[in-house]
Amino acid sequence: MRALVTDTDGPRLITTHALPEVGPTEALVRVEHAGLSPMELAAVAGRIDHSGVIGHELVGTVEKLGSRVSKSHMLGKRVVASPDVACGSCDLCKKGLSVHCRNRKVIGLSHHDGSLADYIVLPLRNLTEVRADIDPQLAVLAPAVADAVHVAHMAPVEKQTYVTVLGDGAAALLAAQVLAKRNASVRLVGAREERFGLCERWQIRHRHISEPGLRADQDVVVVCLEPEVGPSLTGTDAVRTALGMLRPRGSLVLQGPAVHVQGLDFSLGDHLEQVIRDEMRVLGARSGRIGEGLEAIASGLVDLVPLVTRRARLDEGVGLLRAAGEPEQIRTVVSIAA
Ligand SMILES: [Zn+2]
Known part of the structure; x- marks a missing residue:
């Protein structure tokens, strides 16, 4: 699959990135749109300690479910993802404070591959369904x-x-x-x-x-x-x-x-x-609840249209990063479909 990655060799678009495997409680999501924010630019500039696929925001469709969640109704649904990935087993997770998980990973920013790729694998519990009346290109900004x-x-x-x-x-x-x-x-x-x-x-x-x-x-x-x-x-x-x-x-x-x-x-x-x-x-x-973000978008509490100043395609590769760093850009939404 295609993936925009960064590591000590700098950012680049790879077209032969291995398709991630789906664990028992995880879901394979085909990414439709991904956000490109100043956080991604900081990651490729080495200001954030992250190696791998970048991108912490996405809208996509659940294409496959792990063996222990295979009966979930989420198969085939359009979803957004909470960027914080919790372990589910530490003392804070068990107290209901999974946002402060002691083993917290963050999609595309810390120890977890991100969304600027054809596919991403995430714990099913990180996913929230996007209603049909919400514009998917705006739902990308649900975490923000x-x-x-x-x-x-x-x-x-x-x-x-x-x-x-x-x-x-x-x-x-x-x-x-x-x-x-x-x-x-x-x-x-x-x-x-x-x-x-x-x-x-x-x-x-x-x-x-x-x-x-x-x-x-x-x-x-x-x-x-x-x-x-x-x-x-x-x-x-x-x-x-x-x-x-x-x-x-x-x-x-x-x-x-x-x-x-x-x-x-x-x-x-x-x-x-x-x-x-x-x-x-x-x-x-720091991090809010993704469901509240979606609700705020659906109800018109926030006006997102003027914040998305650039729409782009993944095939632009590293050129995406250069363009997103121009001073007039606030947020870039990247369409993943080829
Ligand atoms: Zn935990």
Whole structure:
């Protein structure tokens, strides 16, 4: 099969990649569409410790089931997949905290082959059926939408006067949309003015990061960090900026990627003193529930169309990566069918 892989030799499209074998509780999924995000670009750039097929988002069809799940109704169904692959047997999995599995793998990002290939094998429990009325090319983004919904669950924004989302990548643009439905005062602070038009489309207030105004008056600041975010919003700078915006006893929500990315530093460092002095709340957020992401797409809670700035085909090979890295691209959706 065809697969876009990366390792110490760099990224390349292989056309003779072995078809993966299906374990007893797994499913073989023929990939229809896969997402290409800044995480994949970070993986091929060596900023994420991953070797193998890249791609952590997909829509596909279940073509084969393992021996212990062969009676499942999922055969032939169109599905999306939760990127976090849990072992199912560690103490945290048994406590229902499989998202924090001690042996967690992540599709296309950590110790598990990804979705930019003709086929992928995944545990059946990772798959969720996509209803016929949901556009499959938008359902690809279900994991990213799920993460945004998760942030909204974590961030205490109801009845607050001032809420800021710091960032202008897809994660921030999605989080701002979901949070704005709960609190109309939400504003986005970003470094790329060309993306503010999206905020206007969604009637979300926005401000450039360079404008002065760290007035320590925000009730909640949600920092959405992705590898693509420019120098002014990378790591500790973003955390420092966020702390400068927050009022005493405010809440800092740090949303980050599923795996460690070199150069994205959430360290509080010297700012920990301010956290204590001003009695701030610091919350971490990562992966949401894929079903909630799909539901948010189906109900129109989020507007995804303008976030998919490029549609492409797997046969473009490494050219896909170059194009996806252009500054105007937010998300690329790759059609896998030849
Ligand atoms: Zn586990």
